[in-house]
Amino acid sequence: MIFLRRQLPLLITFVMGLVFAAQYYVPHPASEQLLTTVNKWIQIIGGFALVLGVTSLFHLHAVKIRRKEAGWGYSFVLYAGLLGTIAVGLWANGKEAVNGALTAFGWMYSYMMVPLQGTMFAILAFFIASAAYRSFRARSREAAVLLVAAVIVMMGRVPLGEYLVPISGDFSQWILNVLNTSVRRAILIGISLGAVALSLKIIFGIERAYLGGGKE
Amino acid sequence: MGKSQKTRELWSPFRYALRITRPPSRGFRRTGHASLLTGLLFLLAWAAPAMAAELSAPHDVRVIDTPSDSGGGLTILWSKADYDGPDVRYQILMGEGAEKKMVAEFPANSHYVRDAKFPWWTRPAPRGFHQYDIKTGKGIELKDGTAYAVSVAVRRGDERAEAPAVQVVPEPNWVNWNQMNNLLLVLLFGAVVFGSIRAAKRREIFLRRIPGLDAVDEAIGRATELGKPILYLTGAGDMSEPATIAAAVILGRVAKRVAAYETDLMVPHRDPIVMAVCQEITKQSYLEAAKPDAFKEDSNFFITTDQFSYTAAVDGIMLRRKPAANFFMGSYFAESLLLTETGASTGAIQIAGTDSDHQLPFFVTTCDYTLIGEELYAASAYLSREPVQVGTLRGQDMGKGFILAVLALGTVLATVGVLFGTDLPLIILDLFKDLK
Numbered sequence: 001m002i003f004l005r006r007q008l009p010l011l012i013t014f015v016m017g018l019v020f021a022a023q024y025y026v027p028h029p030a031s032e033q034l035l036t037t038v039n040k041w042i043q044i045i046g047g048f049a050l051v052l053g054v055t056s057l058f059h060l061h062a063v064k065i066r067r068k069e070a071g072w073g074y075s076f077v078l079y080a081g082l083l084g085t086i087a088v089g090l091w092a093n094g095k096e097a098v099n100g101a102l103t104a105f106g107w108m109y110s111y112m113m114v115p116l117q118g119t120m121f122a123i124l125a126f127f128i129a130s131a132a133y134r135s136f137r138a139r140s141r142e143a144a145v146l147l148v149a150a151v152i153v154m155m156g157r158v159p160l161g162e163y164l165v166p167i168s169g170d171f172s173q174w175i176l177n178v179l180n181t182s183v184r185r186a187i188l189i190g191i192s193l194g195a196v197a198l199s200l201k202i203i204f205g206i207e208r209a210y211l212g213g214g215k216e
Numbered sequence: 217m218g219k220s221q222k223t224r225e226l227w228s229p230f231r232y233a234l235r236i237t238r239p240p241s242r243g244f245r246r247t248g249h250a251s252l253l254t255g256l257l258f259l260l261a262w263a264a265p266a267m268a269a270e271l272s273a274p275h276d277v278r279v280i281d282t283p284s285d286s287g288g289g290l291t292i293l294w295s296k297a298d299y300d301g302p303d304v305r306y307q308i309l310m311g312e313g314a315e316k317k318m319v320a321e322f323p324a325n326s327h328y329v330r331d332a333k334f335p336w337w338t339r340p341a342p343r344g345f346h347q348y349d350i351k352t353g354k355g356i357e358l359k360d361g362t363a364y365a366v367s368v369a370v371r372r373g374d375e376r377a378e379a380p381a382v383q384v385v386p387e388p389n390w391v392n393w394n395q396m397n398n399l400l401l402v403l404l405f406g407a408v409v410f411g412s413i414r415a416a417k418r419r420e421i422f423l424r425r426i427p428g429l430d431a432v433d434e435a436i437g438r439a440t441e442l443g444k445p446i447l448y449l450t451g452a453g454d455m456s457e458p459a460t461i462a463a464a465v466i467l468g469r470v471a472k473r474v475a476a477y478e479t480d481l482m483v484p485h486r487d488p489i490v491m492a493v494c495q496e497i498t499k500q501s502y503l504e505a506a507k508p509d510a511f512k513e514d515s516n517f518f519i520t521t522d523q524f525s526y527t528a529a530v531d532g533i534m535l536r537r538k539p540a541a542n543f544f545m546g547s548y549f550a551e552s553l554l555l556t557e558t559g560a561s562t563g564a565i566q567i568a569g570t571d572s573d574h575q576l577p578f579f580v581t582t583c584d585y586t587l588i589g590e591e592l593y594a595a596s597a598y599l600s601r602e603p604v605q606v607g608t609l610r611g612q613d614m615g616k617g618f619i620l621a622v623l624a625l626g627t628v629l630a631t632v633g634v635l636f637g638t639d640l641p642l643i644i645l646d647l648f649k650d651l652k
Contacts, residue, residue: 021402024395025391025392025395025396025398025399026390026391026392027284027285027286027388027389027390027391027392028286028287028388028389028390029286029287029388032286042456045489046454046488046489049487049488049489049491049492050488050521051488052488052491052492052518053485053487053488053491053518054518056488056491056514056516056517056518057517057518057519057520059514060514060517063514070536071536074532116524116525116528117522117523117524117525120524120527120528120554121524121550123554124550124553124554127553127554127557128553130557131553131557131578131581131582132581134560134581134582135580135581184573187573187576187588187589187590188573188589189616189619190589190590190612190616191571191573191589191590191593193405193590193612193615193616193619194458194571194589194590194592194593194594194612195458195459195571195593196402196405197405197409197593197608197611197612197615198458198461198462198593198608199458200406200409200410201605201608202461206413206604206605206608207465207596207605209464209465209468209469209497209596210455210461210464210465210493210497211496
């Protein structure tokens with residue numbers, strides 16, 4: 001049992017990790033084919049895993065409805081939406097449009113999903129404003145630097161700002177190209193090394209927490 | 217201004233040339249003729265090589281299977297000639313006899329080996345040679361294992377000369393030798409990491425404070441005191457992303473402490489595979505904390521794979537359940553601010569950790585603590601303090617030191633190369649290039 005739960009997954013990780021690290025250096029079509037095949041398998045496993053996910057979702061909300069927990073009405077709406085969409089999707093054979101005309105499934109996507117997603121995304125503008133207001137209050141030296149940099153960049157990005165202070169365009173570009181880019185690259189170097197180190201730890205079985213638990 | 221004065225000004229550059237050969241006091245007329253003569257000599261001297269060089273068939277023509285490719289490619293190499301210039305054109309021809317067709321034509325002062333970005337260890341010919349690659353696509357199809365006749369011709373007006381055709385077979389290659397520098401650096405870094413792990417087993421390694429990770433206990437304690445749940449998000453990525461794996465590993469550490477305090481834990485997921493993995497990790501953490509009974513199967517639950525639907529659902533959970541601590545680990549996209557700003561409005565203590573550099577400003581402005589980039593990967597070592605884990609961090613730091621040294625050295629070498637017009641620095645610089 002311990003072999004199936006511990007050693008076998010570690011062995012598979014080790015072999016697959018080395019094979020696909022090597023795959024990066026092999027340009028032969030066979031290597032590309034291997035990668036494509038494995039990616040397809042990942043998609044297939046993902047499809048099966050989705051059943052797990054949907055089961056979890058159904059179970060969680062069924063419990064809420066059964067126990068009449070606070071906000072159980074939302075769970076009911078979720079059930080109605082989920083089952084309704086599945087029914088409409090099956091009825092339309094999964095097609096969003098037939099001969100250029102929207103099916104009920106396509107209509108639900110275009111006139112319900114897309115506007116709802118757009119609404120969520122639009123809220124971002126207000127959240128950016130409120131987050132910026134909190135951050136730009138010059139309470140500390142760092143916040144003051146942030147405020148000054150933000151004002152310069154905003155001036156440089158808006159035509160009126162550049163008209164009023166002509167140098168702001170070049171200065172904001174300098175902030176973005178030199179200060180911003182150099183810091184981003186420094187962060188990216190750290191991230192890349194961290195990711196490589198983590199990958200090595202996983203391939204060689206040093207990091208096992210992702211299997212459930214730390215040491216043996 | 218008279219005509220003669222205009223002419224004098226027009227010829228003034230040549231007059232300067234005349235001063236070198238002859239005293240300028242011979243009168244305008246003679247000076248003008250001499251200038252004209254000198255100008256013509258200059259023009260002749262400039263144009264002489266191209267005009268004088270007789271057009272001959274390209275020399276040293278070699279056609280090889282393109283090295284380090286996936287097949288369907290041929291590389292043609294030939295030496296530069298005296299007649300190379302913008303007026304002369306090279307033609308690349310494929311096939312033999314009546315089936316011969318031109319696949320490319322370009323000026324003779326272009327397409328050099330030095331433009332092809334080969335590193336020195338795979339360069340097929342000297343940098344001054346001409347090079348042209350024929351690849352499958354754009355009306356050409358090269359089948360692997362089939363022989364093709366390729367030749368190079370040169371043309372200047374009606375004059376034309378062609379080198380004999382060379383037969384070659386394109387084949388796919390098993391090793392991309394251009395990327396061997398990348399492999400070498402990975403192996404070197406791997407050796408440093410494993411060396412650091414061994415060193416860490418022998419003696420203790422100093423770890424700088426990471427306030428965001430010190431605050432984990434504080435956040436869990438606060439949630440316990442308030443009797444409110446803890447919300448933990450593993451980000452938008454799947455299990456193939458290092459950031460998601462790091463988030464799942466940190467979840468294990470957090471869950472162990474949550475189990476010890478018997479606080480509620482909620483982990484909504486966007487990916488069912490990540491959910492399944494995190495369920496196992498959480499269960500194991502409760503076992504290790506000797507609280508298996510406190511583990512709830514539905515603490516990890518799936519919401520949806522859709523970005524904004526997931527965001528709306530998590531925002532709803534935050535507003536209804538009002539968790540005392542929110543953890544945002546892993547990779548994030550546009551939803552980061554929507555999540556953290558909502559969390560901030562509920563008064564929860566918020567700790568974020570991400571390698572999504574574009575989202576870092578949003579996390580920094582809205583969360584109490586943010587693990588920036590590599591700190592996310594360091595979290596597991598920091599929380600566990602296991603020598604094996606801590607040693608990896610030392611290896612990463614040594615890697616960063618090495619990169620800094622290479623950046624400084626590379627800047628100096630590249631500058632020296634430009635100042636002295638030498639290719640010698642390329643021996644070092646090529647080792648650190650990202651080559652495909």
